[in-house]
Amino acid sequence: MNKWILSILALTMIFLASCKDDDGGGGTIDDDMLSADDLTDITYDPQTYELVVPCDFPEMEIPSDNPMTVDGVELGRFLFYDPILSADSTMSCSSCHLPSGSFTDNEAVSIGIDGVAGTRSSMSLLNVGYFYTGLFWDGRVTTLEEQALLPVEDEIELHTTWPEVEVKLKRSEIYPTMFRKAFGIESKEEITKFLAAKAIAQFERSLVSSGQSKFDQARCEPGVFLDPLELEGFELFTFEENEHPGCTHCHKTIAQLFTDNRFVNNGITDVGGTAVENLENFPDKGLGAVTGNIFDNGKFRTPSLRNIANSAPYMHDGSLNTLEEVIDHYSSGGFSAANSDANVMPFPLTDQEKAALLAFLRTLDDDAFMNNPAHQNPFD
Amino acid sequence: MRKFSFLLLFATLFIASSCDDDTPKPEPAGDIQITFKGNYDGETFYTQKAYDYTDDMPVRFSAFNFFVANISLLEQEDATEETELIDIDFIDLGFDETQTAEAEAGVTVSAMKVPAGTYRGLKVGFGVPADLNRTNPVDYGSGDVLSKTSHYWSAWNSYIFSKIEGVADVDGDGQFETSEGEGLTLHMGTDATYTERILFPSSPIVVDEDGSINLTLNIDLKTLFYMPINEYDVNNDELLDIETFNGTHTDSELLIAKQLMRNFSEATALD
Secondary structure, eight states, rough: OOHHHHHHHHHHHHHHHHHHOOOOOOOOOOOHHHHHHHHHTOOOOOOOOOOOOOOOOOOOOOTSSOOOOHHHHHHHHHHHHOOGGTTTTOOOOOTTTTTTTTSSSSSSSBOTTTTTTSSSSSOOOGGGOOOSSSSTTTTTBSSSHTTHHHHHTTTTTTOOHHHHHHHHHHHHHHHHHHHHHOOOBBBGGOOOOOHHHHHHEEEEHTOOOOSSHHHHHHHSTTTTTOOHHHHHHHHHHOOOTTTTGGGGGOOOOTTTTSOOOOEBBBSSSSSSSSSSSGGGGGGSOOHHHHHOOOGGGEEEEEEEEEETGGGGSSSSOOBBHHHHHHHHHHHHHHOOTTTBOTOOOOOOOHHHHHHHHHHHHHOOOOHHHOOOGGSSTTOO | HHHHHHHHHHHHHHHHHHHHHHHHOOOOOEEEEEEEEEEEEEEEBBBTTTEEEETTTTEEEEEEEEEEEEEESSSSSTTTTTTEEEEEEEEEEOOOOTTHHHHHHHHEEEEEEEEEEEEOOEEEEEHHHHHHHSSGGGGGGGTTTGGGGEEGGGGGGEEEEEEEEEEEEOOOOSSGGGGGEEEEEEEEEGGGGGGEEEEOOOOOOEEEOOOOEEEEEEEHHHHHHHHOOOOOOOOOSSOOOOOOOOOOGGGGGGHHHHHHHHHHHHHHOOO
């Protein structure tokens, strides 16, 4: 009897051992690859990813410990779109950052896997690789590698844990090979959240303007001009004349990114007056929650205006639905608080001028960016 | 054989000792720290604090920052020989009242390996010198002080040399309301506004070999607003009429910008 039990036990152990490497797999990859942790038979030959940027764009600063490679960007694209990164495999990064919305979800606030709404509108990822002074609306991290780690474990976003994701990645049919090709790892066990974040960061750095917006064509290509209304809008946007404050105080054109990379209170929230203590009344303290400084309450990142018409609604809380409403807000001067940005002051605006500003903003439309095959969902 | 060994040893020692003599000795040098501190009417300056601008108009500032350039030590009062310390840097004195330690400490820039010696004066430029002002933030990496897109104004083809921002309670209702047009955005730039100041301390600046000295420059923000140009001082109280001239962005306001930058000379004192 004992021998019989021992035999069954031995057979069971052999069976379990043989099953171990198939967890989460079952697929198209060579069986040896699935059954062994060793990945060294797979060629590791990293090719530099050539980032193509429009004329007059600055050179993007790539961290020396995460150079962009063709395989790294491709792995990042897969991870970005893969719901494997959420607890119930229903959502991915792309659920809130869709190409069709200039990598936003076009919602006022985003909703996570448990159906819980967040408090902020998803930010466009267009040209995000150039934002060196703090990411997210509140600037709480400084690098894309740090940023990519956070939504996975955020309770109202993907609501899982990295150890769980790492297990799924190691068991996957495709990812061990892709991590090998991207980073030269020698075994599945070397797959970590940090490498996953590096790959996602590489993909995000590839999300650069196409250079095909009318504004870029007018800047860079002979024979392309803004029409008179767009030109009038550009001048209103750029120059401070006739009581117009000049949108370029914050949406700087010099580096072509239409942001000054600062964090400001742009008067979108009424906190009840300009006394310092009223700064506690911001429902979302923004940068202040990061720094702990009351004078930073209600300050949020100046977003880029590139492709802005495709990333509605607007502001950190998604409270303005259209560009017309945005222009009306700034023309009104917004709400005053102790830390209001002094550049946000009321100014007169005729219907003609408003139409001109809108026409200019539409020259920043970048359909070619949104439709770029290299940015699309690889699982579609 | 023994003689040969002695000769070899002697030759080796000779060569070694002659090599020692060829090694250039480093020039005696020390380090200098220059600290910039902000004041308003003689008191430590804080952003977001209400100050009397005029008797009936309080003002709260939200930003006070500027580029400094061509900081040099002068060996003689005639400024014929300069020892350059710092080519360009950015000073942000925007500390609020939750940052008292930072405000009192000021912002320090350092120059290392300054030739030891006795110097008579210190030269400080305020703004971005013309040669650097021909460049723009795209020319620099993100860590460089000249990479600040927030301090470049494309319409001028110039860096913004200094920003003074805030809100004045123009209507006297006790509220500081940008939404009522009470904001103050004094942005100065273009080559014409670059200003240099030479300061002579009461006693010489002595840089000792391997020593370190600190020089403190106090800059009084209120002094920047003194406006000898009557056109911009409609109240005849010698201060810029910030109710009327609350920005300096157009060509017609260039004279104000020039005067504000020129006033850095008067506003700066060496401890």
